[in-house]
Amino acid sequence: MKTTPAVPLLFAASFLLSAAALAADSAATLRLQVDLAAKGKAISPDLVGVFFEDLNYAADGGLYAELLQNRSFEYSATEQSNWGPFFGWDLIKTGDGDGQLGLGDARPVHVNNPHYLLLTVLTAGEGVGIANAGFDQLPVEAGKGYEASFWAYQPFMGLKWGGPGPRADQSKPMPVTLQLQSKDGRVLAESRLAVSGRAWTKYSVVLTPNQSAAEARFVLLAHEQGGLALDMVSLFPRDTFKGRANGLRRDLAQVIADIRPKFMRFPGGCLVHGSGVRAYYDWKASVGPVEQRRAQRNLWGYHQTLGMGYFEFFQYCEDIGAKPLPVVTAGVCCQHAGDSPGRGQEGLPLEEMPAYIQDVLDLIEWANGPADSKWGAVRAAAGHPAPFGLKYLGVGNEDAITPIFKERFQMILDVLKAKHPEIVVVGTSGPFHSGEDYDNGWALVRELGVPMVDEHYYVSPQWFWDNLARYESYDRKGAKVYVGEYAAHDQPKTRSTLRSALAEAAGLTSFERNGDVVQFASYAPLLARRGHTQWHPNMIYFAANAVYPTINYQVQRLFGHNSGDNLLPAALEGVPAGVRLTSSVVRDSASGDVIIKVVNGEDRSFSATVSFASASAGERRLMATVLTGANADVANEDGQPPAAAPVTDESKVGASFAREFPANSLTVLRLRQ
Numbered sequence: 001m002k003t004t005p006a007v008p009l010l011f012a013a014s015f016l017l018s019a020a021a022l023a024a025d026s027a028a029t030l031r032l033q034v035d036l037a038a039k040g041k042a043i044s045p046d047l048v049g050v051f052f053e054d055l056n057y058a059a060d061g062g063l064y065a066e067l068l069q070n071r072s073f074e075y076s077a078t079e080q081s082n083w084g085p086f087f088g089w090d091l092i093k094t095g096d097g098d099g100q101l102g103l104g105d106a107r108p109v110h111v112n113n114p115h116y117l118l119l120t121v122l123t124a125g126e127g128v129g130i131a132n133a134g135f136d137q138l139p140v141e142a143g144k145g146y147e148a149s150f151w152a153y154q155p156f157m158g159l160k161w162g163g164p165g166p167r168a169d170q171s172k173p174m175p176v177t178l179q180l181q182s183k184d185g186r187v188l189a190e191s192r193l194a195v196s197g198r199a200w201t202k203y204s205v206v207l208t209p210n211q212s213a214a215e216a217r218f219v220l221l222a223h224e225q226g227g228l229a230l231d232m233v234s235l236f237p238r239d240t241f242k243g244r245a246n247g248l249r250r251d252l253a254q255v256i257a258d259i260r261p262k263f264m265r266f267p268g269g270c271l272v273h274g275s276g277v278r279a280y281y282d283w284k285a286s287v288g289p290v291e292q293r294r295a296q297r298n299l300w301g302y303h304q305t306l307g308m309g310y311f312e313f314f315q316y317c318e319d320i321g322a323k324p325l326p327v328v329t330a331g332v333c334c335q336h337a338g339d340s341p342g343r344g345q346e347g348l349p350l351e352e353m354p355a356y357i358q359d360v361l362d363l364i365e366w367a368n369g370p371a372d373s374k375w376g377a378v379r380a381a382a383g384h385p386a387p388f389g390l391k392y393l394g395v396g397n398e399d400a401i402t403p404i405f406k407e408r409f410q411m412i413l414d415v416l417k418a419k420h421p422e423i424v425v426v427g428t429s430g431p432f433h434s435g436e437d438y439d440n441g442w443a444l445v446r447e448l449g450v451p452m453v454d455e456h457y458y459v460s461p462q463w464f465w466d467n468l469a470r471y472e473s474y475d476r477k478g479a480k481v482y483v484g485e486y487a488a489h490d491q492p493k494t495r496s497t498l499r500s501a502l503a504e505a506a507g508l509t510s511f512e513r514n515g516d517v518v519q520f521a522s523y524a525p526l527l528a529r530r531g532h533t534q535w536h537p538n539m540i541y542f543a544a545n546a547v548y549p550t551i552n553y554q555v556q557r558l559f560g561h562n563s564g565d566n567l568l569p570a571a572l573e574g575v576p577a578g579v580r581l582t583s584s585v586v587r588d589s590a591s592g593d594v595i596i597k598v599v600n601g602e603d604r605s606f607s608a609t610v611s612f613a614s615a616s617a618g619e620r621r622l623m624a625t626v627l628t629g630a631n632a633d634v635a636n637e638d639g640q641p642p643a644a645a646p647v648t649d650e651s652k653v654g655a656s657f658a659r660e661f662p663a664n665s666l667t668v669l670r671l672r673q
Contacts (some may be wrong), residue, residue: 001097012422023303030608031573034585034593037614038569042305043515043586044480046563048508048556049263049522051484052313053271055300055535056528061135062542063527064308065249065258067146067235067578068132068218072305073103073115074295074361079303085115090131092219097125099222108153108230109200112285112294115530116231118155127221128176132233134217136531137544140180140188142212145238148178148229149222149593150477151291155291157226173310174228174528177217180209185327188213194227199644214545232291242319246290247309250545251318252527255360255540259553263323263520266313267486270300270325273334277346280329283310283363287378293496300534311379314367324367325520326428327394328360331408335400347404357415364390364420364632394484398431398456401440413448426452426482433457433467445479447511449599452519456485462505464488465580481517485524487537487552490638496537496550498644498664499632501602503556505666506599509584514561515567523556550636551644554627557667562595570596572608581606596669600661603632610665610669611656621672628665 040469052058060066069088077083085103093099102118109116121128124462133136158168170320173194178190188209195203209216218235222228240247240256267281274280275297285294286309310326316322331353348356367390369376376387395412399405409427416425427450430437438455445453459461471481486507488500504523504646511518528538530548539556541548564586572583580601587594600606629644636642653671660668 001481002482030575030606032487032583032598032608032610033224033571033573033613034117034594034596034597035569035613038264040566040587043136043512043565043567044322044339045563046262046517047200047511047521047563048259048261048560049265049520050259050261051265051269051324051524051557052267052299053269053527054267054304055269055271055525056307056538057302057532058525058527058529059308060303060305061532062313062529063248063252063285064305065236065240065247066305066307067134067237068233069135070132070303071234072113072232072295073117073290074113074298075303080301080556083303086103088132089117092127092131092221093125093615094128094221095126096123097121098123098130099128099129103227105587108429110292112292113231114541116229117233119228119230121222121225121227122159124223124225127223128220129152130230130233131161131217131219132179132235132566133215135529135544136301137546138216138218138235139214140209140216141214142209145206146180147236147238148191148207148218148234149202149236150233151200151202153196153198153200153229154231155198155227157224159225160227168226172224173365173407175223176203176221176228177209177221177223179221180203180207180213181217181219182211183215185431186211188216188422190375200229200231203233205211205567207402209329221658229436241316243314244315244319244473246312248308248312248316252540252542252550255549255553256526257320257668260558261320261322261394261522262560262563263322263325263522264313264317265325265327265394265522267310268327268558269485269524270328270334272397274299274338275333276337277333277348280333282359282377283366284359285327286310287366288380302532310363310366310385311382315384320477323391323392324388324390325394326363326390327397327426328363330396330399330412331356332396332399332405333441334398345402345404347408350407353408357412359392360412361415361419362494364393364423369521378609390423392426392452394428394454396428397454399428401430401437401444406444409444410448410609413450422453423463426454426484427479428454431456432668433459437497439590441535452480452482454482455484456487458487461488461490462502463505464510465582466508468510468582471510471517476513476516480517483511486521487523489537494536495635496552497633497635498551498629500529500537500630501551501555501627501644502599502601502664502666505559505597506580506582506601508555508559509582509597509599512564512586512597513567523552543638546639548636548638551629551634551642554644558625558627562670564595568594568612573605579606592673594671597670598661598667598669599666600667601664603663605660605662608659608661609656610659619654621655622653623672624649624651624659625668625669625670626662626665628662632664643668
């Protein structure tokens with residue numbers, strides 16, 4: 001990997017020198033010279049992407065737009081000790097009504113969805129039923145439509161085991177009312193229907209509240225003595241992202257789309273391993289009708305419906321113009337599995353590996369195969385007859401590079417090379433930026449000819465500044481690098497400071513300057529729901545009715561909007577000793593724009609003269625965007641104006657112009673002829 005000489009400093013334009021000389025050179029004026037006529041160096045046009053992992057309630061209760069919690073009554077104490085099949089649901093008795101809840105498993109909707117609710121109405125009163133207040137909070141907006149649906153059948157009418165009076169008419173339908181209620185019980189929307197027959201049937205209505213409510217609840221009431229079997233009780237806003245059925249929460253999906261990510265990695269990270277060697281994330285369990293998907297315990301300690309499954313991931317990628325990059329296990333579980341930190345890695349028995357590898361091949365057919373192929377037909381039945389165009393596939397994640405791993409990884413790789421040479425396999429170099437697994441992972445990559453390798457590092461802000469030359473010595477003819485998970489962790493880690501964001505911006509300029517090696521990069525983790533966060537920091541925090549992007553998000557967005565495919569020679573001169581100052585200069589071939597990025601990690605500003613060699617006469621349009629704040633320690637606070645937000649101004653400049661780079665700032669200069 002590290003076999004070739006460093007690329008010239010002409011491309012690096014990054015300087016870290018001793019702080020002692022800072023005061024002595026406080027009046028220095030920098031010079032940034034860009035050669036517009038130079039051929040430059042081709043770099044990845046797909047550098048900035050996103051990585052989605054169902055961590056911190058990122059899917060259920062997050063990006064997935066379902067509003068009701070535990071909709072299929074599959075919650076279990078194996079997920080959280082105080083959970084059970086009725087968690088999130090309350091028994092409702094109105095008037096003189098009386099009844100009870102029971103759990104059924106005798107004739108489920110589908111074998112993958114084994115449990116259902118048996119609601120028994122002993123005395124109808126004004127209605128007996130169930131209520132759900134969502135994931136902590138269920139906000140609804142006046143005039144907006146919400147699709148309420150459920151699967152149901154009639155087990156019996158009247159009393160289940162006889163009793164006084166004539167035998168009940170079993171052909172009589174069960175009248176049902178669906179409501180949205182305010183916290184104090186006011187009815188905001190209501191619809192009535194009747195459940196009839198012993199066949200599982202889906203029922204659906206649209207509820208449109210007449211008032212907005214920050215804390216509403218969904219209510220289903222039955223109005224006759226008898227029993228009602230219920231499953232997949234759901235409430236979905238009709239206003240999903242792009243109007244997709246079973247779709248995504250619009251505000252969250254949009255704020256991610258606003259980064260303009262060039263790719264999306266999913267569904268994990270560590271999540272794909274699951275909690276054991278046979279408990280891995282099975283993509284086949286996540287496609288097809290939602291009532292037939294197999295929910296499971298989430299690796300991070302909560303419930304995963306798989307309502308947001310592979311179809312929804314691929315559809316979202318297509319909707320936002322991002323290349324899909326799914327990740328599958330390498331036939332091993334995490335080295336920390338089974339409550340055995342560092343000792344838990346197990347491999348699928350070798351006799352089971354051919355079937356597992358076939359599952360991986362089936363995934364490629366599902367994504368890319370014709371609509372009349374076995375798995376392409378499953379995709380087509382979901383509403384997407386055209387192939388998705390899968391090109392990249394991650395195999396493994398942060399694995400310990402053991403003999404168990406190596407053997408199974410090579411088995412998968414060999415089959416993919418033989419049967420799908422068009423697929424770029426992304427390997428792993430373990431969980432850290434260096435160390436035994438990192439070294440062994442890269443050795444395996446070189447030995448097997450893996451085309452791309454996934455590096456991860458969660459480090460201090462200073463680490464990024466100290467490692468701006470990391471990729472300059474990587475082999476230009478070797479495997480490409482995907483920096484799949486990275487973030488600068490300031491102290492405390494719960495604060496996403498401007499200091500951490502600028503360190504990541506500095507890292508991104510390094511990735512860009514070495515974009516002939518570093519093909520992809522994605523900050524991690526992406527999403528976190530307030531009150532349900534297992535990991536800090538994250539790029540985007542959210543609540544039931546609000547989204548809170550961090551300053552780090554703004555860095556990702558600025559780089560996503562200002563990417564290029566050609567690195568131009570640029571020399572930054574006159575930098576005082578000890579300064580955290582770095583830059584990159586790229587050209588976007590599609591627009592012809594030249595984009596200069598300068599990151600200043602110091603507590604003082606710097607003046608610079610920017611000049612263009614080989615520049616033709618005439619003025620250029622300059623779009624200048626600056627991200628800065630009062631000091632490096634500021635962080636955005638929920639519900640407050642951002643502590644640091646990009647500010648853009650437009651002007652015209654000639655072949656040379658002066659520019660100030662403020663203290664603790666990222667500056668993006670976009671020049672157009």
